Amino acid sequence: MLDKTFPQYNWSRNGFTRNRWELLFPNQKRHTAKMKFKVRTLIVLLCVTAICVSWRGYMSFSLPQDERLCACERCLSEDDPWFMKHFNKSVEPFLSANYNLSEDTFNWWKLLRDAKGNFSNFRGKVERLFLMVPPSPDVLESSPDRCRTCAVVGNSGNLKRSHYGPLIDFHDVIIRVNAGQIKGYEADVGTRTTHRFMYPESCVDLDNTTHLVLAPFKTIDFDWLTGALTTGFNGGPHWAVRSKIKANKDLVMVLNPAFMRYVHDMWLEKKGYYPSTGFLALVVALHMCDEVSVFGYGADSDGNWSHYWEKLRKKNLKTGAHPGDTEYRMIQKLDEQQKLKFYTGF
Structure with missing residues (x-):
């Protein structure tokens, strides 16, 4: 037991003074300082984390509508120089009753398949259809606040035994091409269709919920169609x-047709006669x-550009007037640039 009269220590009514504690326990002061430093550091880190999370939330949900493109984790952006070299948002993909196709574009389109008739005749046919x-x-x-997901399903033989069906059906918009078959191939190609080009x-019958998208070449x-x-x-x-x-x-x-020309000129750099429907x-x-x-794009594992529902009879099947290799390389490039998956x- 400590003696109150010990000459080095000050004794007070409430116990040891601070000096006496420091003398008796010389390491306590350093330990306390370290603990305080750790606590302060932890508080600073928590504050920084909270600020970062709040800022990310602000950037995700508080951006003006013209800056926030979609609710997807990653949206197609317009700040990629390579992508914007090809992508032109102002080109309308579809015709409408009020759209005025230029005569210059009509003359380009007319040569694709030696279409008959003049520009006035063409406009009359379009008006009757609309x-x-x-x-x-x-x-x-x-x-x-919306994320529009699309699956584009081609007809390549590389879809065989792919088991992509459930993944394809998971998308909001499912685009199929020409006579691509579903019955009997559901495990590989899915069951749903929202748009058929x-x-x-290449026409087929459609159900009452599928958009028929006409790709006119003449x-x-x-x-x-009318x-x-x-x-x-x-x-x-x-x-x-x-x-x-x-x-x-x-x-x-x-x-x-103006969109078809844009795809041929900007995306395929005028390779081939015209783009494929796919x-x-x-x-x-x-x-x-x-x-x-x-x-379902590209050749199969043997290099044949075959359809998944057909038994291949002709070897070394190519793509005819379509620049198949150029189209395939562009799809690969878009995948590398993370503009599509x-x-x-294989």
Whole structure:
């Protein structure tokens, strides 16, 4: 027991004084200082973390509407020089009753498949079609509180045994091309379709909820659609197409020839005669979606550009007038630049 009369220590009524504690426990002061430093450091770190989280929340939810493009984790942006070299948001993907196609673009488009008729004749056909189908396209607009996800499903043989079906069906918009089949291939290609891009020679019947997107390559294609959705179309024995098809007239959309030219010039750098329907559909998706996933494009593992539902009879099958290799490389580049997600099937 400590003696109150010990000469080095000051004794007080309330116990040891601070000096006496320091003398008896010389390490206590350093320990206390370290603890205080740790506490202060922890408080500073917590404050910095809170500020960062608050700032991220502010940037995510408080940006003005014209700066916040969508609610996706990653949106297609316009600040990438490479992407903006190709992407032109001002080009309308679809025709409308009020859209004025330039005669210069018409003359470019007319040469794709040696279309008959002059510019005035073309405009008359378009006007008649828009008396029957919606005068403006049904497109889901971008919004800061919405994330528009799109799956573009091509017809490549590399879809076989891919098991992409559930992933494809998970998207909001599911775009299919030409006569791409579903029945019997659901595990690999999914079950849903919201938009089907096709032209007369590749037409199929559609259910009442699917948008028919006409990819016109000649002026008679407008006549065909008008007739095929009403009383029937008679194109003569030289043109073997179906005279009638099943589709919802209220969901019809028509690809803009100016958009087709833009894809050929800007995205494919004028390679090939004209873009494939599949590549046109893919670039449309970049214009109308916030996140794009691509399936079923390119050759199969043996290098053949075959369809997944067909038994391949002709080896070394290529893409004809379409610049298939150029289109494929562009899809790969878009995937590398994280502008879309490319599922190769291999």
